[in-house]
Amino acid sequence: MKVLIVHAHPEPKSFTAALRDQAVATLEAQGHEVQVSDLYKMNWNPVASDADFSNRENPEYLVYALEQRLGVKSQSLAADIQAELDKLLWADLLILNFPIFWFSAPAMLKGWIDRVLVSGICYGGKRFYDQGGLAGKKALVTVTLGGREHMFGEGAIHGPLEDMLRPILRGTLAYVGFDVLEPFVAWHVPYISEEARQQFLVDYSQRLQHLSDDQPLVFPKLAQFDDKLYPLTTNG
Amino acid sequence: MKVLIVHAHPEPKSFTAALRDQAVATLEAQGHEVQVSDLYKMNWNPVASDADFSNRENPEYLVYALEQRLGVKSQSLAADIQAELDKLLWADLLILNFPIFWFSAPAMLKGWIDRVLVSGICYGGKRFYDQGGLAGKKALVTVTLGGREHMFGEGAIHGPLEDMLRPILRGTLAYVGFDVLEPFVAWHVPYISEEARQQFLVDYSQRLQHLSDDQPLVFPKLAQFDDKLYPLTTNG
Numbered sequence: 001m002k003v004l005i006v007h008a009h010p011e012p013k014s015f016t017a018a019l020r021d022q023a024v025a026t027l028e029a030q031g032h033e034v035q036v037s038d039l040y041k042m043n044w045n046p047v048a049s050d051a052d053f054s055n056r057e058n059p060e061y062l063v064y065a066l067e068q069r070l071g072v073k074s075q076s077l078a079a080d081i082q083a084e085l086d087k088l089l090w091a092d093l094l095i096l097n098f099p100i101f102w103f104s105a106p107a108m109l110k111g112w113i114d115r116v117l118v119s120g121i122c123y124g125g126k127r128f129y130d131q132g133g134l135a136g137k138k139a140l141v142t143v144t145l146g147g148r149e150h151m152f153g154e155g156a157i158h159g160p161l162e163d164m165l166r167p168i169l170r171g172t173l174a175y176v177g178f179d180v181l182e183p184f185v186a187w188h189v190p191y192i193s194e195e196a197r198q199q200f201l202v203d204y205s206q207r208l209q210h211l212s213d214d215q216p217l218v219f220p221k222l223a224q225f226d227d228k229l230y231p232l233t234t235n236g
Numbered sequence: 237m238k239v240l241i242v243h244a245h246p247e248p249k250s251f252t253a254a255l256r257d258q259a260v261a262t263l264e265a266q267g268h269e270v271q272v273s274d275l276y277k278m279n280w281n282p283v284a285s286d287a288d289f290s291n292r293e294n295p296e297y298l299v300y301a302l303e304q305r306l307g308v309k310s311q312s313l314a315a316d317i318q319a320e321l322d323k324l325l326w327a328d329l330l331i332l333n334f335p336i337f338w339f340s341a342p343a344m345l346k347g348w349i350d351r352v353l354v355s356g357i358c359y360g361g362k363r364f365y366d367q368g369g370l371a372g373k374k375a376l377v378t379v380t381l382g383g384r385e386h387m388f389g390e391g392a393i394h395g396p397l398e399d400m401l402r403p404i405l406r407g408t409l410a411y412v413g414f415d416v417l418e419p420f421v422a423w424h425v426p427y428i429s430e431e432a433r434q435q436f437l438v439d440y441s442q443r444l445q446h447l448s449d450d451q452p453l454v455f456p457k458l459a460q461f462d463d464k465l466y467p468l469t470t471n472g
Contacts, residue, residue: 010285011298046343049246062247103407107282107347171339
């Protein structure tokens, strides 16, 4: 398996980085090939802008997705985007590895999503969800957070973590066609003992060794909707 | 009323910018004071990093929220963060005005949230949700998107838009104490007629003129949970 880990944490010695390293070691020991995009280290530019296109469909008015499509066709995407896109297309498994900032990804990683998941390849027209451009690939979200596990779930103060992660799990990864696996979550990280951290690393390694047994989360399929994307059960 | 509009769109002539201008005109005509943070125009830096703190609690290991707290206490936050924080604290109403990118905010705006909503002022310890540091203020999310209205809602292909916006509405705005109003949504914007766009501007202006009648969305209150944040209904 070919694996791309996209890592975004402002502290190089963070526990999130230890999870990244654990993933590299575990996956390589199993014979998989691994590439890492360490966004802070790369000084990744997270800002989607007109500077991403040297060759504009419409130089007067920027519609970002439209310019992505032309950029793909004319092979004129910005070099940093193209390099990440190449890794993404190479990979069978994408791991997004990050600390939860405001119940979602740090801006650094959000900007990787905004710029790299280009229209014309990753999605476009009716190519989304199970018909998405990256169908056949798997994705795993690995996160660290400050909250305790009992603060998440039905009836808990923040509700289910998967609901907070919905724009990433469903709106991004499932949207472009990934089989999205259940997130791996390290809870309460800033406050736990070294032993508890080590246990998360062991659990993560175990999880990665048996990833092929995981059932992906369930999301909509285009066949459940009509041509105008109304649900077939009520309109078909 | 004092109003801060935080606007993030890579195209200065976008319809999202027209919504921003409509809000400024409508609110000023009503006698409100308005400030606008146009993040792309300001060349806002969306990346939370150690560069945000000139005076570190721990120079060896960055815990971003911890350094925010010291930065607040010692008045040593980065100047760009402090300037935005001052506007935020000045405002009675915050409007986040943006195009939906991947069912959430563009990285540019996410980085405003990551950096400006500092621990120690906006939240901290048990000061969140109705006890959040910005309690008493209102927030409105105004978005444009490519999808059609029937693609959102219960049973629709993408589910309710409010569910996709949960990390912003609940996990960010409600978390820091805002009364969060129902989002204003302009659907299918890249594909609609000039007349349809004008109608959205009229509808938005009407909405803004009667904002004080709006009932905020309902989110958890800390009194519903015990000291360890277990729900009182099942553990109390």
